[in-house]
Every structure is written in structure tokens, then in C-alpha cells.
Amino acid sequence: MARPADPKARNSLLHAARERFVQHGLKGARIEDITKACGLSKGAFYLHFESKEALFGEVLQEFGERVRELLSKHKAEVIEFFKTEGVPTTDEVHQQAPRYLRYIELSGKSNLAILELCWEYKDVIHIMVRGVQNTAFEGTAWLMLQQAMAHLGHQARVFAEKGTIRGEVTAGLVPAVLVGTYSMLCFQMIDMKQKPDFAVLAHGINRLLYEGCAPVAHHVASSEYEKVLKPSLLTSTEDCGLWAEKTKRRNS
């Protein structure tokens, strides 16, 4: 009884929009360019989407759900591991004990999954980080990074209590290192034509981090340590307010 819409029009618009957003940002991308790329007119866009922002919001929602899903799964796995196997001790880290290595493997698997997801949505990440000036999505990326850091900070605290992480390495530093590193990897993805071997990277990062955080082995003379380093560097080991405040700023 009526004229049906081109079944692939909506999808085509979505695709073209994401592409333009990467190139010019959410604000910089012109609706007419998006529609033109699909062989449609400007008006057609509004038959399928409320606005540019609504389109991007839809994609972002999808990505967000995938991320949350992954994070809660990882959280459950870690809790399960701690419950059945316990938290690896400092010595186990130094000795490369099976329990430590199993934990690293578990952690690496989860991080690998996150990297894979980031690869799938690399354009969205790129847009979120660099393409949403003065839109409703301003700050979304930063919010997600902060959430990720909070998520990881929780875990780091467990290790800190167990003594797996030495006091010198501020507990708040661990999430920053992890999130920072993964961010760098994500930022580079947009320029890669083919997917690299994330497994190696995820694994390497975890080992680097955990072994780097491990306290100095008991058998090592700690006197050397005191002799060389200026004590002034180490007086304030508390969090120096760096991770305290839950930021709030910028609304255009």
C-alpha cells in the first residue's frame, strides 16, 4: 500500500557517517556529504535518523554495552580465580610460580578480548577521543577511561593489600599505566590496515606490570637501595590527591 524505503539505505548511511566522522569529527562532518556518499539527498537523512548526534549515540550505545559486558565478565572471572586459587604472593611472582602464571594468562585473555573489541570499534574510539568537540558526547571518552581506571584500581588494591604490589609504586599508578598503555594501542589502531597480534601485546603488558610492581625480592640487599636514592624522593608515598576527586567540568 505504500512505497517501501530502500532496505540498505539506513545501513549505508550509518557506514558513511562513521567514515566521515573519523575524517572530520562529529561536528565537522556535513550531513550532505554523508548522504551524497550514499547517493541520497539531505532530506533522506532525517527519514532515518533524528540527527547526526542521534546516529552516533546509537553506535556509541552499542559499543558501551559491549564494553560493560566484557568488563563485568572479567570481574567475575577474577573474583572466581581469587576465590578458588587465591591471590598470588610476591614470592610466586619472583619465582614465576604456576599460580602467578595462570593469573597472568587469565588477565591476558581478558585484555585480549578488550583489544579485539577496540579493533572492531576503532573508528568509534577515534571519534570519541578526537571528534566530538562541542557535542553532547564531549568527555565521553574521558569518562570511559576513568571508569576503566576505577575498575582496575579496585583490583590493584587487592594486590596491594596482599603485598604483591610494593608501596613505592603508588597503587593509583597501576590503572594509569594499564589504561594509558591500552589507550596508546587503541590510538594507533586507526592507522593500521590489518589487525596485529594482540595476544602478544596483552600478555607482555600484564607481565611487565605485575613483575614491575612486585616488591624487591627478600634476598636482595635493600641497603643498596637506601644508599643511592635520595630519601626525599620517597617521603610522600600517599596518593598525593592525584586520584581523589571525581572530576566535573566543561559543558558548552
Add this chain to the structure above:
Amino acid sequence: MARPADPKARNSLLHAARERFVQHGLKGARIEDITKACGLSKGAFYLHFESKEALFGEVLQEFGERVRELLSKHKAEVIEFFKTEGVPTTDEVHQQAPRYLRYIELSGKSNLAILELCWEYKDVIHIMVRGVQNTAFEGTAWLMLQQAMAHLGHQARVFAEKGTIRGEVTAGLVPAVLVGTYSMLCFQMIDMKQKPDFAVLAHGINRLLYEGCAPVAHHVASSEYEKVLKPSLLTSTEDCGLWAEKTKRRNS
């Protein structure tokens, strides 16, 4: 013979502009708002600056010079250290030997200086990263990050050759960890009202990184390692093209 310009007008504009840029981005900040904040009219802006972009370019230039200065100074210091003291060995890292600790201290000092500089220009950094969509400065931040990674990658390679960094931790990973971590710290600065104790952080990061990268101690049974971890995770230790290509994209 002529009316002199208000001597503090230019500086006042610079200051107000940076503030607005942080809040609304380079494009989103309106010239009239900037001038209004200084009690001036729109036209006055053009007596002092070619355009908004020119103003920001001036500030950025200044920041860039300070950064380059610091990096080249650090490079010289490291070269000097390697020449007079040599590169710390794996065992020295494990034993927390004086030479290793001196190197960490040197490295920490330099990173501290960088953090201090970032604090001074935290608004500029914020703008560069999140406030230059569709301007000539698009991608500047990313470029600087890449340069920093290249700079650090050079150093990491020296350590890799000496065996201080184990092959498993991809050499390219080290710069990503460092730059990523420092980026996270910089991103947080804009929301802090007072300067935290960067010395503790800079020191902690360096130790975490170097000790995390150190190969497993000789006396530790590496058989455990092989037993638990799937070999598949470790087959491709090469750079998987992640750090190869010198990106080029996005020109509006």
C-alpha cells in the same frame, strides 16, 4: 605622536583565550567572548592577533620549544651516562645495584622535569588533545606523542640489545607504556587545583617499567614458565607491524 595601545591588552587576551579554549575548544570559543572577558570589543582582537589560530599557534610554538629543549637535554644526559657508566645489566636490575639505581634516578629526574612542564602548560595540552577539531592543529598532539615514543623507543632498543629488556616484552611496548602513562597523568592535571608530588610518580613509573621489563632471574626455574603458558601466546615476538608505519591521515 599617536595613541599607545593598552600595554596589558595583548597579555590579557592571551590569557582569556587559553581559558576559553580549554572550555570550548579552539573552534568553539567565540572571539567576542574572549574580548568581552577582557573588556574589549571584537575588533580589538584583530589589532593584536591575525586570528584565533595564530594566537594558539604562538602559545603552542612556545610549548614545543620547551619540550624539545627538555628532550634533547635528557638525551644528552643518557648518552653521557652510558658513556661514563655503561648500560645497567639484567643482574644489576635484579640486585638493585647502585648503577641501576643511579640510572633510575637520572631517568626519574628527567621525567619529573617533563611532568613539571606539562603542569605549566596543562591547559595547552588539554586544548591540543581535545580542542582542535577541524583546525590546522588537528593531529598535533598525536604527532608529539609519536615523537616522544620514537625518542623513548631509541633508548629501549639500547636496553634490548644489552639484554636488560627481555624479548617477550616487545621493544615497541616500552615507549607505549611510558607515553601512555604520562598521557593519563597529563589528562588528569586539568582537573587538579594543586600540583601533586610528581617526583614520587616519575620515580615509581621508571622502576615499575625497568623492573617489569627485566628478564626473569637466572636462578628461577624457567621450566615452570613453559609448563603453564600456552606456547601459542608466544610464537610471534616480532613487532607485528604495530610500530612500523609512520601514519598520515586527516586533512579537512
Add this chain to the structure above:
DNA sequence: AGGGTTAATAACCGACGAGTCATTAATTGC
């Protein structure tokens, strides 16, 4: 075939903001 319905078009409107420029105000030297 043709009437009804909806997709799609493109000319149009309106807001917004960068940059201009004729005009006015302030300051200096004589």
C-alpha cells in the same frame, strides 16, 4: 490502471560566527 501512501528531493529559512571597515575616542607633540 489508478488511487493511496510513503520515500525522496531540493529549494528555502534561520542561526551563528568570523572577519571587515567606517566611525569614534584617546593620546601625543607642537
Add this chain to the structure above:
DNA sequence: GCAATTAATGACTCGTCGGTTATTAACCCT
């Protein structure tokens, strides 16, 4: 005080782009 000069003003132009809408085209059903 007055002429000369330049700072400073703000109304104006102009291009851009998001969103609207009257009109046309395509399609389905009977």
C-alpha cells in the same frame, strides 16, 4: 588648543550548515 595619528568600537557582510517543507517520484494493493 589643535592637528595628527592610532586604538578601539560595533554594525555590517558573507558564507556555512542544520533543519524544514512543499513538491515529486516510486511503489503497493485492489
